Amino acid sequence: MGRFVIASYTPKPGREADLAALVSKHMGVLRAEGLVTERPAYAMRAKDGTILEVFEWLSAEAVEAAHTNASVMELWGEFGEVCDFRPLAGLAECEGMFAEFEPIP
Numbered sequence: 397m398g399r400f401v402i403a404s405y406t407p408k409p410g411r412e413a414d415l416a417a418l419v420s421k422h423m424g425v426l427r428a429e430g431l432v433t434e435r436p437a438y439a440m441r442a443k444d445g446t447i448l449e450v451f452e453w454l455s456a457e458a459v460e461a462a463h464t465n466a467s468v469m470e471l472w473g474e475f476g477e478v479c480d481f482r483p484l485a486g487l488a489e490c491e492g493m494f495a496e497f498e499p500i501p
Contacts, residue, residue: 397455398433398452398453398454398455399452399453399455399456399458399459400450400451400452400453401450401451401452401453402448402449402450402484403448403449403450403451403481404446404447404448404481404482404486404487405419405446405447405448405449405475405479405480405481406444406445406446406447406479406480406482407445407446407447407478408477408478408479408480411477411478411479412445414477414478415447415475415478415479416447416500418471418474418475418478419439419447419449419500420439421471422437422449422471423437423451425467425468425471426462426468428467429462429465429467429468430454430458431453431454431458431459431462431465431468432451432453432454432458433452433453433454435451435452437449437450437451437452438450438451438499439499439500440497440498440499440500441497441498441500442487442489442497442498443488443489444487444488446482446487447500448484
């Protein structure tokens with residue numbers, strides 16, 4: 397059974413464009429490795445510039461497999477150079493009843 401996730405990436409100063417490029421590449425790599433479903437992924441931006449990505453892993457086992465997959469680990473290493481991963485609870489938008497974000501095409 398699939399596993400939906402919401403990932404939250406806060407760009408390091410001056411790395412906003414680099415992060416956006418990696419997010420646009422992310423699903424292609426995960427799909428090529430057979431780790432996510434064919435459901436569309438969604439990317440959105442918080443007021444502070446944090447990018448959120450919503451997607452569906454193929455299974456809990458696929459999540460585990462991603463952590464030993466060379467292609468995925470290389471890409472995640474690139475993410476680590478340009479952003480910090482943060483909990484959703486730290487976003488101002490998540491303090492209200494309904495969290496609203498700017499869509500990223």
